[in-house]
Amino acid sequence: MKFAEATIQAREQNIAWVNNLRLIAMFAVVILHTASPLLFQYNKSPLQQWLVADVYNALVRFAVPVFVMITGALLLHREYELGDFLKKRLGRLILPFIFWSLVYIVYRWYNEDITFTNNTWANIKQVLQLLQTGSFYHLWYVYLLVGLYLFIPVISKFVRHATEKELLYFLAVWFLTILISKPYLAQFNIAFDLRYFTGYIGYLVLGHYLAYKTINFWGLLLVSTLVFISFAFIIAAGTHYLEVKDHELSTYFYEPIGPFVIILSASAFLMAKCTTVKLNAPLRWISNHAGKYTLGIYLSHALILSSLDLIDINSSLFIPALSIPLVALLCFALSWLLIWIMSKLPLLKHVTG
DSSP states (O other), rough: EEEEEETTTHHTOTHHHHHHHHHHHHHHHHHHHHHHHHHHHTTTTOOOHHHHHHHHHTOOOOOHEEEEEEEHHHHHSSOOOOHHHHHHHHHHHHHHHHHHHHHHHHHHHHHTTSSOSHHHHHHHHHHHHHHHHSGGGGHHHHHHHHHHHHHHHHHHHHHOOOHHHHHHHHHHHHHHHHHHGGGGGGGGGSOOGGGGGOOOHHHHHHHHHHHHHOOOTTTTTHHHHHHHHHHHHHHHHHHHHHHHHSSOOOGGGGGGGSSHHHHHHHHHHHHHOOOOOOOOHHHHHHHHHHHHTTHHHHHHHHHHHHHHHHHOOOOTTOOOHHHHHHHHHHHHHHHHHHHHHHHTTTTTTGOOO
């Protein structure tokens, strides 16, 4: 039996937990970017403060992979008309992306990170180059998302007609390909061309599979939680070990397309699926309202975070263990407020995402 046929009823179930998980992942991104500057001061900050940033980074490394898994859970089971899908998905994304890319170019010019001359054509080429490669550090996700959207109409056909065994085969080869590509298993790497099984495409399929797979195991939440804690510890401890060993920061354990983060992300996804949260009316409103503006919050939060840093509101505000989540919460709230205000303005509502 095809996995798609076996889970038709499951797809009709209430998956409100996905919206909650999306907000958690968004807040995790803000924490990641709040803690990262301290993490990169590995040779300047006291070890105790650096370790706090290391732990926070390890705990939230699931954020972007989980975003992609949610996309797979929500989109791969549907049948699309190619033109309508691309128009709807890319149309919703491109205008906000261009707007915010230009905003960040202006911000970087104001902050004297980039300079313009009296040569108009040279300035235009510089702007186009920044649009081509990304005008700010967090916008790489938008380029990733565009690529995924272009491939979803193709991969969704496979997913909708695949058996569970075929889906597991795809995920197993994807994980194995990633595993043997890492330096510690390089001796097992062979000349077979397995590039087709690499990248974030696997997260799309993994998110779809885990969202709709019925797992009849009473201890799933406990096991998922223990796996999450264990791999967060491995990622943090491994990064610290390499920092001490090589006297430089290594992102080896942080790599989103790596076995440690894959398992961390899958366990975070299952934890959210297995957790029943009954929100009161105000919290439910916050969840639903903020959930509508996730893309806008993502696009704008780096500007807010950088602006807060200009007035020394950052991880060094007081002890990092407290300042990192509090500054992240302030950044999230201000980003949400900014996008909400923009959504009420006729000329800006189309660029809020």
